[in-house]
Amino acid sequence: MxxxxxxxxxxxxxxxxxxxxxxxxxxxxxxxxxxxxxxxxxxxxxxxxxxxxxxxxxxxxxxxxxxxxxxxxxxxxxxxxxxxxxxxxxxxxxxxxxxxxxxxxxxxxxxxxxxxxxxxxxYPLLPEIQDDRQFVIPADLLKSIVRETVFAVSTSESRPVLTGVHWEVKNGELVCVATDSHRLARRKTTLEQLPEGEYSVVIPGKSLNELSKIIGDSSEPVHIVMTQQQVLFKTSDVLFYSRLLEGNYPDTSRLIPNEYKTTVTVNGKALLQAIDRASLLAREERNNIVRFSSLEGNVVEISSSSPEVGKVEEEIQATSIEGEELKISFSAKYMMDALKAVDGQDVMVQFTGAMRPFILKSVHDDAILQLILPVRTY
Amino acid sequence: MxxxxxxxxxxxxxxxxxxxxxxxxxxxxxxxxxxxxxxxxxxxxxxxxxxxxxxxxxxxxxxxxxxxxxxxxxxxxxxxxxxxxxxxxxxxxxxxxxxxxxxxxxxxxxxxxxxxxxxxxxYPLLPEIQDDRQFVIPADLLKSIVRETVFAVSTSESRPVLTGVHWEVKNGELVCVATDSHRLARRKTTLEQLPEGEYSVVIPGKSLNELSKIIGDSSEPVHIVMTQQQVLFKTSDVLFYSRLLEGNYPDTSRLIPNEYKTTVTVNGKALLQAIDRASLLAREERNNIVRFSSLEGNVVEISSSSPEVGKVEEEIQATSIEGEELKISFSAKYMMDALKAVDGQDVMVQFTGAMRPFILKSVHDDAILQLILPVRTY
Known part of the structure; x- marks a missing residue:
């Protein structure tokens, strides 16, 4: 040679x-x-x-x-x-x-x-992959899909299947779901090139993170091939293989509430920054919990306190607050992750009560849904 | 308030x-x-x-x-x-x-x-400092002086005084010396504003590193005041105090050879890069030792080897090699540190034999002198 x-x-x-x-x-x-x-x-x-x-x-x-x-x-x-x-x-x-x-x-x-x-x-041979179950997504969209879901995978090995993202192709749509059982991220994508059949796999979160670093921000097509044990992402010059996670992914659809008692529409960036500040004090307490309260005049108050360091209060002007008055507490980190996934746009946060999971999505579309379980504080 | x-x-x-x-x-x-x-x-x-x-x-x-x-x-x-x-x-x-x-x-x-x-x-009060022993150095020159010496301080606490840089003001000159007993860096600076008297202090290396991060790259004057226990660096808006190290700094002047048997003049940057590459393999052996040999035709060979990984040979064209033929081994890290301090210019390396300390300085002036002890390899 x-x-x-x-x-x-x-x-x-x-x-x-x-x-x-x-x-x-x-x-x-x-x-x-x-x-x-x-x-x-x-x-x-x-x-x-x-x-x-x-x-x-x-x-x-x-x-x-x-x-x-x-x-x-x-x-x-x-x-x-x-x-x-x-x-x-x-x-x-x-x-x-x-x-x-x-x-x-x-x-x-x-x-x-x-x-x-x-x-x-x-040196081990490459996995053998047949090209029959194949579909195509532009590289930049693929990166978005990964970014909007992968952060929500579990980091604990107690339920290994939750360390991956569930990818399901069904009715011309790709539905990606990740959950660590405290929060959930779901991204739906309409596929342009309709693949045949239905199939679902669980791709390790780590693999998706590495994939994201390799594929470019162009609209270059990425061919995705799923088999029983492996998934292959193919661009013009890179083949990226990942093993799949074994085990049944839980049915998460029943977690998402059907009706809501309070709906807050607010600028995502303003809410993210307020929670980021409030979490400075919340972090000191290890639990990183902030309080979210609806006030008169479409105002949301974000607050947190730490007995040894002090406390913080923030007011944010919401676009609208509809429904019942609400006080709820949740993990600042989960909320910030969810807001970053929805990315700066105006967001709608829908609550069913202080002890029930709430959801967060863009006001423009339902493609991305983020669900968070609140925390009991009293 | x-x-x-x-x-x-x-x-x-x-x-x-x-x-x-x-x-x-x-x-x-x-x-x-x-x-x-x-x-x-x-x-x-x-x-x-x-x-x-x-x-x-x-x-x-x-x-x-x-x-x-x-x-x-x-x-x-x-x-x-x-x-x-x-x-x-x-x-x-x-x-x-x-x-x-x-x-x-x-x-x-x-x-x-x-x-x-x-x-x-x-809150503790600031140290009391009288302004009598004061001199002035431009900020950018002060940063150079620190950069060219501080890397050579000892990181071991076995002789605490060697973890600092010895600053000595004498005959209108500031002489800064650092050594960890395997190598030595010396920087001489002529002071424009002649201070009265002679004095010497040992400033902790850590303090000088922090000082470097704070002072700008301008030629703004920095006032330096030395006392028994403290040194103060003063700019228009910052006061930087450091405690001094106690103990007698060793007399290092006798370490520097007076006569040389081999003098190699070579581009500092080319030598630095060759040693950087050679050290890739040298690192594997933990000792990080490279060999330096003078060859015919003003050529220097840099080499190193690691039984498990392989070996490397580099040839560099020197400007001149005068005196006796030479084969010597030394720490790649020490040599790279010294070359970085002399900064890209043509450098003169002067040897007194394979087992004796050798020195490195710019061909242009004697302001910076770097000394390294070789390593026995056979």
Whole structure:
């Protein structure tokens, strides 16, 4: 194996696959990344066995020669070390050569590294995925969907299935739900290209967070393929595989109230900032609870107190408050997470009483729904 | 006490004094900052008992009213909380009012905080400093002097005096020396305003690092006053006090060789980058040692190896190599620190043999001298 490559392009590819490599893996070969060069270009693969990322760098792009392939071949090199070396090489070109015994030579200018590589045939194969259950979402929309739901997954392993986001394709719609049993985030998306059949999977929250870092903010299509054990996200140059979580995801639809006694319409950003300030004192008490009260004249009061530090009161002018008077307490963190997911717009908060779950959504549409359980304080 | 202040100006002042406040202090009142408002303006004071920082915000500046003083007074408030509150307040103006029982009210727009303050009379007084031993250095030069020496202080408490930088004023010159007994950094500065007498102090490295963060990059004069126990750095709006280290600083002048057997002149940046790359492999071995060899044709070879990972060789074209052939090994970290202090220029490295300390300085002047002890490797 021997080839020359533009250093910047190799770095871009490494940036992506490095996100799958974990230093904590128990499988030694997974501390490495696999390089496979053919006449067409270079495949880089990284994996922590939960997530596998493969990128492809084309030998020629827009008439520009990115890679000069002298001899095809494949090798596994220690990922962190290889990445740091390439990052610090002195010139814009890199030559990589592997001889017998997996000795890997990396040359750039007058700098020459000799790394001890590993046999690529010992590197795990990519999961086999058939393309039958496939649908397409633009990259930027996919990132929004992840951002609006993934924060609500459980961080506790006591119910592993809740550490993932439930993705369900049904009636031409994708419904994504995450809950840690104290709050819930739901995002509905109409799919342009109607997939056949119904299917649902639970994707680990961690995988979705990593996916978000890799896909761009463009409207480039991302092909999504679901199988029994794996989900694959495909862009033009990246394959992102994640294992799925096993177990039945709970039916969350019955958690969402059907009728409401108080509806507050308010600017989401103003409410977010007021709760952010109130939580400064609430945090001192460990529970991070703020109080929300409806006052006369469409005013909402946000308050919190800490016996040792002091207290805070905030008034926010709401657009409207309809229905019963209300005093309720909830986690400042959950409310701030929910408001960030709904993103600055005017929001509608609907309550069914001080001890019942309440929901939050944009005044413009129902695509995003956030549900929070209140906290008893007296 | 009652006053209104422009939020941005209060934040700037807090930014400075917060650098002296430590959450790890054993003196409860030092978790707070002291506010003292008079007709002239607001004094803010923060301290961890080693470092004390006081800033002054003038009530009026360039005809603009920054502070409206309604009632003079003084209070101590919990530093971290007060700082975060001011940072998050909704409008550009803040009203602060203290009533009996040290209740402190912070108002901005429709947001109102009530903090439990502390009696300012319990806050330690500033050290008393007489202005007789004073000299002046421009702020940007002071920052350079700190940057070029402070990294070489010892991090071990086994000889506490070595955790500071030795500042000696003598014959119209300031000589700053730091050493951890494996390497040494020395910076000489000619003082424009000749101070009277000779004096020397040892300033804790930590204090100098914090000082660097506070003083600007301008040529504004910084007045430096040294006493037996304290040093004071004074700019137009900040007073920075640091305690001094006790004990005799060792005489380091005899460490610096008088004659050299090999002199290498080389671009500092090229050498720095080569050692940075070589240290990627050297780090794996914990000792972080690289080899430096003079070759034919004014070439320097930098190399290192790690049995488990591999090896690296780098060649650098030197401007000149004079004297005996040389192979020497040293800490990559120490060499990189020294090269960064000399800052990108062409450097002269002078050796007296593979087992003797060597020095590094700019080809242009002797103001900065870096000394490193080599490491035996065979």
């Amino acid at each position: 021997k080839f020359e490559i533009m250093r910047e392009r190799l770095l871009d590819g490494l940036n992506d696959v490095m996100k799958a490599v974990s230093s904590k893996t128990t499988i030694p070969i997974l501390t490495g990344i696999k390089l496979e060069v053919t006449e067409q270009g270079l495949h880089l693969t990284g994996s922590d066995s939960d997530i596998t990322i493969q990128t492809f760098i084309k030998a020629e792009e827009n008439g520009e020669q990115v890679i000069r392939v002298i001899e095809e071949g494949t090798i596994v090199v220690q990922a962190r070390m290889f990445n740091e070396i390439v990052r610090k090489l002195p010139t814009s070109d890199v030559e990589i050569e592997v001889n017998e015994q997996y000795q890997t030579h990396i040359r750039s200018g007058k700098s020459e590294f000799h790394l001890i590589g590993l046999d690529a045939s010992e | 009652k006053f209104e202040i422009m939020r941005e100006r209060l934040l700037d002042g807090l930014n400075d004094v917060m650098k002296a406040v430590s959450s790890k202090t054993t003196i409860p009142i030092l978790t707070g900052i002291k506010l003292e408002v008079t007709e002239q303006g607001l004094h803010l004071t923060g301290s961890d008992s080693d470092i004390t920082i006081q800033t002054f915000i003038k009530a009026e500046e360039n005809g603009e009213q920054v502070i409206r003083v309604i009632e003079e007074g003084t209070i101590v408030v919990q530093a971290r909380m007060f700082n975060e509150i001011v940072r998050k307040l909704p409008t550009s103006d803040v009203e602060i009012e203290v009533n009996e029982q040290y209740q402190t009210h912070i108002r901005s727009g429709k947001s109102e905080f009530h903090l439990i303050g502390l009696d300012a009379s319990e």
